[in-house]
Amino acid sequence: MTLADTPLIPADFVDCHHTQREAYLQNPVPSYRERLADLASLARMIKENKDAIVEAINRDYGNRSEFETLFAEVFVVLEGIKATAKQLKKWMKPQRRHIDVLMYPGASNTLIPQPLGVVGVIVPWNFPVNLTFCPLTAIFAAGNRAMVKMSENSQHLAGLLMRISPRYFPETKLKFFDDAGGRGPTFSSIAFDHLLFTGSGTTGRAVMANAARNLTPVTLELGGKAPAIVAPDFSIKTAAERIMWVKMFNAGQICTNVDYVFLPEQSVNEFVTHCKRLFAERFPDINANDYTSIIDQRSYDRLQHTLDDARSKGATLVNLAEGQTPDKALRKFAPHIVLNLNEDMLASQREIFGPILPVRTYRDKTEVAKYINAHDRPLAIYPFTRDKDLQNFYISHVMSGGVSVNEALLHVAQHDLPFGGVGPSGMGHYHGREGFNTFSKLRPVFRQGPWSAIQLLFQPPYKGKALKAMNLLIRMKG
Structure with a gap:
């Protein structure tokens, strides 16, 4: 498929992406308290609508074991939200990194996790709540906003989430979409800051190709013969x-x-x-x-x-x-x-x-x-x-x-182990700290000290003291 074959992105996708992007630019780094509040809202959304979620998934399947839904879709998700909230403050802290004090006296290196912006999530039908809210836990913990496209086989659940989501989040933070009319290819063509897809390897390849047009980084959770x-x-x-x-x-x-x-x-x-x-x-x-x-x-x-x-x-x-x-x-x-x-x-x-x-x-x-x-x-x-x-x-x-x-x-x-595939079974991870890192930009920051020792060397012509100093430093590194 060439750029000329790129599908026309529906207006509701475009409008939502634009409004979420503008909201991100207005508040690019939500506070710890804001992120905790988002996690709490995710948990309330599940708890307060538990019975409706069970019923919607049951209708989508024809018959889905209530116990299986409660365990895999409700309990595991709530457990993951709780575990993330407990660790979040530690994950958000800037990390000090080593610096060569001889070359850069008085300077410092820091790694700062910052939100990417707007994250797209494409959800399969087999565990539609788990595979929506576990990623959202990491996405919101990292301070992002999210657009979520549900499966064509999850029409009842998609309708429910679309109805109840505005009670818990503004559309500038979270919005759900159904897949009426097979809109997956257009969704994956949006210029997200990150895109998470869970599904088959065949579809995963198509999603990755669409995302590549925008150089959108992807996390692919595929399958295979385990x-x-x-x-x-x-x-x-x-x-x-x-x-x-x-x-x-x-x-x-x-x-x-x-x-x-x-x-x-x-x-x-x-x-x-x-x-x-x-x-x-x-x-x-x-x-x-x-x-x-x-x-x-x-x-x-x-x-x-x-x-x-x-x-x-x-x-x-x-x-x-x-x-x-x-x-x-x-x-x-x-x-x-x-x-x-x-x-x-x-x-x-x-x-x-x-x-x-x-x-x-x-x-x-x-x-x-x-x-x-x-x-x-x-x-x-x-x-x-x-x-x-x-x-x-x-x-x-x-x-x-x-x-x-x-x-x-x-x-x-x-919840403290990352989940992800390798090669044809996927790429990238989420869950736990690795999920937080996946949906963050781990931004390296160098801060110069009161004076710059390196500038003593960077003054052409490079001969005399500068050249001797460089050769000495090279010998010292041996």
């Missing part, structure tokens, strides 16, 4: 319990979910047995509210096609909901384990993003590392082993965005 690796020393029963909890959460529609699992060859049958038992115990009725629906028919059909493709190419499919009849009208999708996998199958090639768990077997750790490293770097890896040396082998030999050891997913919930 593996779990169960070592021979780890309990298969425990591994199945922990992996199944994550794989069934939100019906597997999580970018950091376990996409596939490596098992020792002799452990496959035991793992499958435990998974069948666990699903029967935890979801005795797949059509009940606790088991979340697939977000839309296109995604449902994609998952079904993935299973059909695997079956046609020789895979063995294990239906964990055997004996139950999922409600297709609610897009309830029965979870499956895929055995006898090969590289020609779609299950090996595409991110699953649903309740399908491919299983690979292995004999030694180098085989596992070689396979993962031959593919795109994942957003996470999940080694299950009590052996510290083996844990460190996978951490050092397999690059990924993040790691949870002997668990899956929960590194994302640690």
